Amino acid sequence: MTVSVSARPLPRRFFARPTLVVARALLGCHLCHRVGRTVRRGRIVEVEAYTDDDASHSRGRRPTPRNAVMFGAAGHAYVYFTYGMHFCFNVVTEVAGEPGAVLIRGLDGFDGANGPARLCRALGLDRRHNRLDLTAGEPLWIERGRLRAGERVVQTTRVGIRTAVDLRWRFYVAGSAGVSRRDRAAEGTA
């Protein structure tokens, strides 16, 4: 569907940076998942950063069986199950030992991939993809991409959390169809 500039996966050093930096940098990049003969590919237009803040699974910097991958090497997938029926896909950030991940919330160019759970369903992502190394290429990887001229990034608060609600750790491309919530209210740039 979308033709990428380079077919190479983003390297580990791209992800091994502060979570907020990676979150912002992922906008415009392409999430790719090979399913059989086809590659399901979408352009990332909405993300949220999670580190060791109160809304994060790694809150308190306490590793558990579930969140352990968030403390490991950057560039791995963190897929978790929630609400008894949904999966959410994250990319691990920061240097090893430092918890962090970016929740991918919306894609352009792939039908039905707006919202983190819908995105996983559309791309066929589930618990099998947890801990997968995204820098190793197939079946799951991310390709470099950039924002187009005139595209604006909105930085605002994260969705669906009850603590740390003041942190503006959500980024999205203004006006994109793949954005889960169209709160044009907060249309400042970042």
Add this chain to the structure above:
DNA sequence: CACACGATGCGCT
């Protein structure tokens, strides 16, 4: 071992 609840989305009102 029991239990409350969530980084959600859908369908109905």
Add this chain to the structure above:
DNA sequence: GCGCATCGTGTGG
């Protein structure tokens, strides 16, 4: 706008 589906995870007894 609201209730609900549906279950792994974490926390407390």
